[in-house]
């Protein structure tokens with residue numbers, strides 16, 4: 039039996055990065071990461087290695103966790119006070135929280151922004167609100183998988 043945490047961190051971020059490579063806006067200056075745990079770090083590493091952003095932002099519920107997250111990094115990352123501040127004007131948004139209720143609202147998001155929605159991987163977990171799910175062009179790797187596991191898809195009814 040092997041601990042799969044390291045592999046999960048890398049391969050999940052890699053899949054998100056592929057989605058961003060194919061679907062992000064042509065001009066993508068601002069990256070926003072919601073969450074400051076293991077997936078936040080692996081997404082930060084992959085996204086900043088592959089793409090060039092002018093600004094990177096992070097938000098999570100506990101500010102001290104954000105501070106710890108940015109303290110490990112060599113490049114400056116802006117710690118945001120709210121999800122709204124963090125995503126406002128962002129071109130690429132990564133959601134890697136353990137939220138079970140929506141934290142991200144359609145009204146805060148720049149038109150055309152690319153969202154890699156990772157965290158809500160259980161049928162009763164949410165990160166994105168219903169309006170966002172309905173207005174977005176939603177891409178999944180597997181329709182069957184998404185309809186069985188993604189709370190954002192199942193509960194929004196898209």
Ligand SMILES: NC(=O)C1=CN([C@@H]2O[C@H](COP(=O)(O)OP(=O)(O)OC[C@H]3O[C@@H](n4cnc5c(N)ncnc54)[C@H](OP(=O)(O)O)[C@@H]3O)[C@@H](O)[C@H]2O)C=CC1
Pocket residue numbers: 046050073074075076077078098099100101103104134135136137138141155156157158159
């Ligand atoms: N789609 C996929 O393939 C995968 C999905 N995941 C999912 O991604 C998420 C992040 O994983 P990982 O980084 O490893 O987990 P960590 O435990 O390392 O980090 C979790 C993060 O979520 C935040 N958080 C926890 N609960 C809430 C909440 N109720 N509302 C808002 N933020 C919350 C924490 O912030 P704070 O401490 O500040 O509260 C922390 O930054 C998990 O939900 C995990 O199940 C993980 C791997 C693969």
Ligand SMILES: O=C([O-])C1=[NH+]CCC1
Pocket residue numbers: 046159
């Ligand atoms: O695909 C995966 O490895 C995981 N999905 C949710 C937590 C871990």
